[in-house]
Amino acid sequence: MLNDVTFGQYYPAKSFVHSMDPRTKLLALIAFIVAIFLADTFYGMFLCLAVLIAAVIAARVPFGSVLRSVKGIIVILVITSVLNLFFHGGEHLLTPESWVIKIYRESVVFTVFLLLRLFLLVMASAILTLTTTPVRLTDGIESLLTPLKWIKFPVHELALIMSIALRFIPTLIDETNRIIAAQKARGADFESGNIFKRIKAVVPILIPLLISALRRAEELGDAMDARCYSGSKNRTKYKKLTFGWRDLVGALVFAALIAGVVLFNVYAADIWPEIYEYIIIT
DSSP states (O other): OOTTOOTTOOOOOOOTTTTSOHHHHHHHHHHHHHHHHHOOSHHHHHHHHHHHHHHHHHHTOOHHHHHGGGGGGHHHHHHHHHHHHHHOOOSSBOSOTTOSSOOBHHHHHHHHHHHHHHHHHHHHHHHHHHHSOHHHHHHHHHHHTGGGGGGTOOHHHHHHHHHHHHHHHHHHHHHHHHHHHHHHHTTOOSSSSOHHHHHHHHHHHHHHHHHHHHHHHHHHHHHHHHTTOOTTTTOOOSSOOOOOHHHHHHHHHHHHHHHHHHHHHHHGGGSSHHHHHHHOOO
8 A cells, every 4th residue: 555655765776876975965955956946947947857867867766666756745736736726826817707716827837836846856855765775864964964063963863863764664664554454354444435434444554553653663762772872972983974976976967957047047038038938937
């Protein structure tokens, strides 16, 4: 039932993206998010999409695995689209004046931009988790947040919490699938009935899942205590993070992406002026 959830799962492979430093990939994700929210034209969005496709190819990750990451937010996308489509105003009315619900050209463009941003954001995050192990991701986050240690911020503990959360996503998904299979064997029905019956049918899943999660958390805490875990004090690293030529190439690509998006925002009116005047967000 939940096998299509890819967020938090690692896809082992030997690729350009897998070999990059996790700090570079984290900064690249931030740069990509900045780029998609800076893009005010479809030219900039297409440029972001092209970079994302290139990243998937360089990561040697199946496109299906990346696309499945969007399935978890389909409901959010639909609700957001409907709200913005019907309630975002504008100047160019597309529906007749007599209609109660009015749709404007600006609302359609705004909705398309919003969907593209969310779509690209989720897919980029999925590439990060698919190509980076939780341990390396933790080391990268901790390294980037090192300056906060000067103000006594618990950087290591925060990175550890994020790592454990990512690691437990596939574990809890497997546990949920087992609980669902066990409930179905007892005659439970999760697929028929109205929405209220389906919500009620989920209760027998949530309670065992919560108990299982608490039990696993307690076992993890006992295991850390047995190994004398004491937080970040006097801890060393088994593997040192180092920047390489791949990280330089990745940094240059995403710097060029932001520069390209900004240039498109400035000079988009000079490229196919008729199309620009029709689709640009005013």
